[in-house]
Amino acid sequence: MRGLWKLIVVELKLYLREPAATFFTIIFAPMLLLLFGTIYGNKPNPFFGGRGMVDVSVPSYIALIIISVGFMGIPVATAANREAGVLRRFRMTPLRPAAYIVSNIASYYVMTAAGVVALVVVGKAVYGMKFEGNILSVWAGFTLGSLAFFALGYLVAGVASTARIAQAVGMIAAFPMMFLSGSAIPLEVLPQSVRNVSRFLPLTHVVTLMRGLWAGEGWLKHQTEVAVLGGVLVVGIILSARFFRWE
Amino acid sequence: MTAITIDQLHKSYGDLHAVDGVTFEVCPGEIFGMVGPNGAGKTTTIECLEGLRRPDGGRLSVLGLDPQRQGYELRERIGVQLQESSLPDRLKVREVMGLFAAFYRRSADSTALLDQLGLAEKSGAAFGQLSGGQKQRLFIALALINDPEIVFLDELTTGLDPQARRAMWELVKGVRERGKTIFLTTHYMEEAEHLCDRVAIIDHGKVVALDTPRNLVASLDAENRIVFSLEAPVDDAPFRAIQGVTRVEQSGGRIIIFGRGDGLLVRVVMALDSAKIRFRDLRTEQPSLEDVFLALTGKEMRD
Numbered sequence: 061m062r063g064l065w066k067l068i069v070v071e072l073k074l075y076l077r078e079p080a081a082t083f084f085t086i087i088f089a090p091m092l093l094l095l096f097g098t099i100y101g102n103k104p105n106p107f108f109g110g111r112g113m114v115d116v117s118v119p120s121y122i123a124l125i126i127i128s129v130g131f132m133g134i135p136v137a138t139a140a141n142r143e144a145g146v147l148r149r150f151r152m153t154p155l156r157p158a159a160y161i162v163s164n165i166a167s168y169y170v171m172t173a174a175g176v177v178a179l180v181v182v183g184k185a186v187y188g189m190k191f192e193g194n195i196l197s198v199w200a201g202f203t204l205g206s207l208a209f210f211a212l213g214y215l216v217a218g219v220a221s222t223a224r225i226a227q228a229v230g231m232i233a234a235f236p237m238m239f240l241s242g243s244a245i246p247l248e249v250l251p252q253s254v255r256n257v258s259r260f261l262p263l264t265h266v267v268t269l270m271r272g273l274w275a276g277e278g279w280l281k282h283q284t285e286v287a288v289l290g291g292v293l294v295v296g297i298i299l300s301a302r303f304f305r306w307e
Numbered sequence: 308m309t310a311i312t313i314d315q316l317h318k319s320y321g322d323l324h325a326v327d328g329v330t331f332e333v334c335p336g337e338i339f340g341m342v343g344p345n346g347a348g349k350t351t352t353i354e355c356l357e358g359l360r361r362p363d364g365g366r367l368s369v370l371g372l373d374p375q376r377q378g379y380e381l382r383e384r385i386g387v388q389l390q391e392s393s394l395p396d397r398l399k400v401r402e403v404m405g406l407f408a409a410f411y412r413r414s415a416d417s418t419a420l421l422d423q424l425g426l427a428e429k430s431g432a433a434f435g436q437l438s439g440g441q442k443q444r445l446f447i448a449l450a451l452i453n454d455p456e457i458v459f460l461d462e463l464t465t466g467l468d469p470q471a472r473r474a475m476w477e478l479v480k481g482v483r484e485r486g487k488t489i490f491l492t493t494h495y496m497e498e499a500e501h502l503c504d505r506v507a508i509i510d511h512g513k514v515v516a517l518d519t520p521r522n523l524v525a526s527l528d529a530e531n532r533i534v535f536s537l538e539a540p541v542d543d544a545p546f547r548a549i550q551g552v553t554r555v556e557q558s559g560g561r562i563i564i565f566g567r568g569d570g571l572l573v574r575v576v577m578a579l580d581s582a583k584i585r586f587r588d589l590r591t592e593q594p595s596l597e598d599v600f601l602a603l604t605g606k607e608m609r610d
Contacts, residue, residue, distance in 0.1 A: 063409035070398065070406050077397040145392035149449075152357065152387040153410040154379045 064159045071167035081137075084128040085175045089121040090182040092244075102187040107248060111275070114187040116246055118179055119274035122202060123243035123266040125175040129168055130209030131216065131234035132227075138164075138217035139226035147306045157306075165210055172206050192276035201273045205266035208289045211296025212262075218303030242267040262292050308371065310335045310457055310488040311356060316365035318351050325351040327512035328365075335456075338479065338489040340503035342496060342596070348512040349492035350390055353461050356490070357387050370456055383412055386450035386487075388443075390461040396435030400426060400445060403434060404452065411453035420448045424478065440471040447478065458482060460491040464498060476502050496596040500524075508600060515603045520596055527602055529594035530565040533575050535586040537562060545582060549574050 076082055093114065102112030141147050150160055183189035213230070220226035238244045240254060241263035247255060258264045269285040279286065311333035318326040326348040333339040341349045354360040355367060358374035358381060367374055372381045394403055404417035421427050424444040429437065437445065443463070450458050460479065464472040472495075479502055483489055493499055499506045500520045508516040508523070516523055530553055543555045543562075551568035552575075564575055572591055579586055601607060 062412070063406070066406055066409040070402060073402070074395050074397055141395070145389065146394055148359075148389060149392040149394060151359065152382060152389060152392075153407060154382045154412075155410045156379070 067163040119270040130213040131230040134213030135216040135226035135230040140223035208293040214300035312368040314366040337504040340499040342499040343509035386455035401430040415454040532592040535589035
């Protein structure tokens with residue numbers, strides 16, 4: 061695994077040098093929180109089980125960050141690197157393919173986590189956001205959700221023939237999911253007919269899991285979410301490995 | 308021991324036999340060139356040697372290693388410049404060197420490399436800001452970063468202007484002087500003639516000739532040509548009588564005298580002078596690898 065650390069550091073630097081990627085990962089969700097926080101405040105609301113708008117939005121927005129990295133960041137960057145011949149150049153070194161993939165995933169994971177930290181800091185500092193869960197549990201849930209969606213992102217990159225197609229596929233999949241899964245708009249606000257559809261979107265399960273763990277619910281109450289996301293992760297890994305191409 | 312051995316290499320893409328029984332050996336310390344038109348099978352051959360492609364048949368050995376089964380070990384010891392590759396646009400030259408150096412057990416001094424390749428003052432520039440020639444030089448620096456035993460250069464100077472191309476040739480010669488074996492492909496015959504110790508001419512996936520550029524040209528036993536322009540047409544007959552002249556062509560005020568042997572030029576110029584014939588733009592043309600290719604394949608080698 062020679063060069064692995066160096067590669068992770070370089071990947072992180074490159075990520076921070078892409079204004080669009082940095083914006084959607086680190087700035088977008090806190091900005092949204094400030095926007096809706098200003099409009100609705102964070103007063104306890106029986107509609108959200110006695111929690112405020114911000115208390116509910118923060119765990120939901122985590123899903124928003126996850127999908128923007130998984131469906132908009134990873135597919136485009138991976139396909140573009142393949143298209144330009146960057147992956148080819150790496151392949152001509154003794155670097156193991158596994159090391160390349162691991163460093164890639166690690167840098168996305170760190171950036172996604174940084175986005176979550178920024179979101180939590182804004183929620184806490186500006187709105188005194190409530191957190192009733194266990195940090196380790198939330199972290200584990202976040203990790204499961206992130207990795208499942210990263211796997212789908214690599215699958216999109218592998219299936220799409222070009223970066224442009226990867227971008228289109230990622231966006232077409234991401235935008236409806238953002239609005240129908242309860243990540244951008246709380247599920248409680250959506251009509252029952254929409255919520256019936258939402259159940260079939262993997263991102264809904266990230267939202268439900270994160271909100272539940274955030275509120276201090278146990279894992280036993282979320283077996284469905286864990287099963288769905290675990291399934292997505294396993295199938296995603298198998299398929300993305302199957303479709304991954306160096307050139 | 309040979310640096311590279313290729314024995315009966317075969318590789319097809321569907322019905323196309325890209326490489327059809329290529330066989331040769333490369334000695335340590337030489338600049339070996341594979342020349343031929345685009346699509347002749349050069350890149351496929353070099354990519355099989357680098358372990359990037361799996362041959363359909365034949366035996367390959369690079370530094371005694373099998374590129375397919377011992378690819379990682381091989382890549383520690385070779386340097387590669389690919390015909391089509393790239394780096395992230397926002398990665399800086401200095402970072403590129405540091406990153407790639409970290410992939411190898413052994414690494415050369417990257418500051419010195421950038422210096423030698425004329426990239427020292429670009430070390431803080433992003434890859435995307437470099438010109439074509441600078442990118443190409445950076446790729447050569449990357450090919451040398453592990454202090455390799457063999458350097459593979461695939462179409463090194465394609466897309467460069469003539470001046471940059473000549474500068475690149477000097478670089479390659481410099482690399483060889485440091486004791487490296489160089490395996491290159493090119494579709495510029497002039498490049499092969501200038502740079503290579505030995506040349507394999509490849510066409511339709513087959514090696515059609517292999518020797519030093521000098522021997523290949525000599526084997527043609529081709530005529531030298533003396534070309535000049537006239538202000539008015541003259542009779543060919545006196546030229547034909549000159550010793551060594553084989554034939555004379557005259558058209559539109561332009562004469563080409565074909566012939567062999569030393570002193571041909573002197574005799575022709577003296578004949579012109581004594582006959583008081585006024586001529587312009589006199590030059591001589593020696594047969595080149597270009598002519599060798601034409602003679603062997605029956606077609607012009609153009610890009």
